[in-house]
Amino acid sequence: MSIIPLSGRRIAIIGGAGFIGHNLAIHLKAQGADVHVIDGLEVNNLLSLTGNKDSVPYPELMLQVVTERMRLLQAAKISLHVQDARDYHALSHILTQIKPQTIVHLAAVSHANRSNKNPYMTFDHSFRTLENALDWARDGAEHFIFLSSSMVYGNFKTPVVNEETVCEPLGIYGALKYGAEKIIIAYNQVFKLPYTIIRPSALYGERCVSRRVGQIFIENALMGQPIKMSNGGAEALDFTYINDLVDGITKCIENTNARNEIFNLTYGSARSVGDMAEIIKEHFPGIEVQDEVRDNLMPERGTLDVAKAGRLIGYVPSWSLDKGYPRYIAWYKKFFERSQALARPLVEG
Numbered sequence: 001m002s003i004i005p006l007s008g009r010r011i012a013i014i015g016g017a018g019f020i021g022h023n024l025a026i027h028l029k030a031q032g033a034d035v036h037v038i039d040g041l042e043v044n045n046l047l048s049l050t051g052n053k054d055s056v057p058y059p060e061l062m063l064q065v066v067t068e069r070m071r072l073l074q075a076a077k078i079s080l081h082v083q084d085a086r087d088y089h090a091l092s093h094i095l096t097q098i099k100p101q102t103i104v105h106l107a108a109v110s111h112a113n114r115s116n117k118n119p120y121m122t123f124d125h126s127f128r129t130l131e132n133a134l135d136w137a138r139d140g141a142e143h144f145i146f147l148s149s150s151m152v153y154g155n156f157k158t159p160v161v162n163e164e165t166v167c168e169p170l171g172i173y174g175a176l177k178y179g180a181e182k183i184i185i186a187y188n189q190v191f192k193l194p195y196t197i198i199r200p201s202a203l204y205g206e207r208c209v210s211r212r213v214g215q216i217f218i219e220n221a222l223m224g225q226p227i228k229m230s231n232g233g234a235e236a237l238d239f240t241y242i243n244d245l246v247d248g249i250t251k252c253i254e255n256t257n258a259r260n261e262i263f264n265l266t267y268g269s270a271r272s273v274g275d276m277a278e279i280i281k282e283h284f285p286g287i288e289v290q291d292e293v294r295d296n297l298m299p300e301r302g303t304l305d306v307a308k309a310g311r312l313i314g315y316v317p318s319w320s321l322d323k324g325y326p327r328y329i330a331w332y333k334k335f336f337e338r339s340q341a342l343a344r345p346l347v348e349g
């Protein structure tokens with residue numbers, strides 16, 4: 001094993017203006033890395049939110065959240081290259097200019113249900129962009145990191161899965177992630193491109209606009225709406241705070257032990273949606289809880305074993321749901337107050 005210093009390391013993050021990407025970029029930059037974000041801003045970002053192409057419930061608030069990301073990237077002096085990575089030649093041109101040593105590939109349609117509704121678009125933004133990036137990386141990069149998903153496992157047949165568990169994805173999103181893992185391994189077989197495949201799950205944290213359960217609960221609470229859950233909130237997920245994932249990806253960049261490996265990077269212990277609802281109730285007393293019908297195309301999941309990442313790269317997640325979720329709630333409350341103040345018309349007194 002050897003440790004690669006982050007200071008001065010050229011890192012390109014494709015899809016880096018998204019939820020994971022901007023948090024990762026800011027962290028890596030603070031460690032001294034030379035970070036470049038490449039992002040088309042068209043999917044689940046500024047351009048899709050303008051005009052509300054995905055019909056999200058609070059588009060103005062979401063626009064303020066993604067604008068805040070841009071402000072933070074700019075404040076950290078991180079180069080943002082606005083480019084659609086589906087364009088092979090344009091992407092290659094930018095990568096040739098940056099000459100990244102490490103590429104982190106995040107560009108995708110990052111929603112399981114949106115992927116099932118629009119497989120063509122999902123293939124294009126997830127698979128086409130990946131192939132374009134790999135094709136530059138095979139001669140140019142030292143290390144290629146890909147964000148896969150716990151959805152590759154499909155329905156968990158046991159409460160805990162590890163990286164050896166057989167993958168049987170359910171639906172378009174999981175199938176494309178699994179296909180992506182295979183194409184990355186093929187690039188390693190054919191071109192010796194070193195890779196790391198990361199499988200996160202149920203992420204939550206500051207400036208997410210992806211409408212996963214943790215975000216929906218807070219937004220509904222802020223807007224005085226009820227929160228909804230199926231099966232009385234019994235479903236268990238390996239909720240993972242963004243700081244743990246960012247720490248894990250950073251360890252994959254730094255540690256040569258991560259090369260040519262697949263890692264689960266989660267908190268490593270599932271909690272029920274009902275537990276998450278209890279935390280919300282503490283912060284928003286009196287909030288109403290309603291039942292909703294379960295989406296059967298969402299696999300039944302559970303805990304992802306993170307022992308391999310612990311052993312090989314020293315990954316130790318430290319943000320339990322009880323610690324991470326209240327922090328996210330506190331941030332959102334403050335951000336919401338500020339955003340409401342900005343939206344309020346000035347009254348001359």
Ligand SMILES: NC(=O)c1ccc[n+]([C@@H]2O[C@H](COP(=O)([O-])OP(=O)(O)OC[C@H]3O[C@@H](n4cnc5c(N)ncnc54)[C@H](O)[C@@H]3O)[C@@H](O)[C@H]2O)c1
Pocket residue numbers: 014015016017018019020021038039040041042043044045083084085086105106107108109110111124125126129147148149150199200201202203204209210212
């Ligand atoms: N957030 C989670 O819980 C989670 C869990 C497992 C896996 N992942 C995976 O991690 C990755 C990042 O997730 P996220 O939560 O940050 O998603 P996100 O939607 O916030 O970010 C994705 C980014 O990719 C960009 N993008 C999409 N198509 C592009 C294209 N053609 N060219 C350039 N940029 C493009 C988007 O503009 C967006 O900024 C995704 O691949 C996602 O599938 C996320």
